[in-house]
Amino acid sequence: MVILASFAFAFYILLSPKEDYSLDTRTFNDDPNNPWNLTATYQVFVNETSTSPNLFILQQPDENTNMFTNYANSLFATCLLLTGDTSSLSNWPYEENPTLMILMILFAFAMAIYILNVFITLFGEAMQDNEESYLIMKAEYLVKIELFYLLPFQRRWKSWFPEVIHYHAGIKKTRKEIKKMIEHKEWKTKEFPNLKRRLTEELEIEDDTLKGIYIDKATT
Structure with missing residues (x-):
């Protein structure tokens, strides 16, 4: 404004x-x-x-x-410029009024930057409210790119697709996410049980879902 x-x-x-x-x-x-x-x-x-x-x-x-005889009409005419209506400025020849032409260019540039910033802010807030859906959508697009847009030799590049991925996370955040997954029954113990048993022990988390599952001590 x-x-x-x-x-x-x-x-x-x-x-x-x-x-x-x-x-x-x-x-x-x-x-x-x-x-x-x-x-x-x-x-x-x-x-x-x-x-x-x-x-x-x-x-x-x-x-x-002349809609610029007073400030109120000038403000209304400027609002019309946002909709692409330049009729309020059509009575002045642009070749004879370079200052007016420069002012119009600056107005268009400034409003474009402002509107883009508004959209980026709204998009960022929407993603924060639903970050999980955003990450899932991002992963789906990455899968499509890997399947349909990469050549076979590109899929074998170790720099792009390493066999092991190391992920670093803080202890508090990791403990919070694991407890959340256990509460929502998303903590699948049949997948990598040894790793999950060791992780829960290190984080001092009681995990009843691991009870009754055979743990190979040789791999722990």
């Missing part, structure tokens, strides 16, 4: 009329932001081949001819 208000104020300073004018009375001056100087002018043809420079039709301006 601060960025939007700042650009609205910048447009207001740049495009607001600097001299007095009236929408009901024809007013001409050298102010390029005067609505009477921004309104459309139509040339009158004397005949099919010639025109008279003294004959023309001037469209009477209204409140929308």
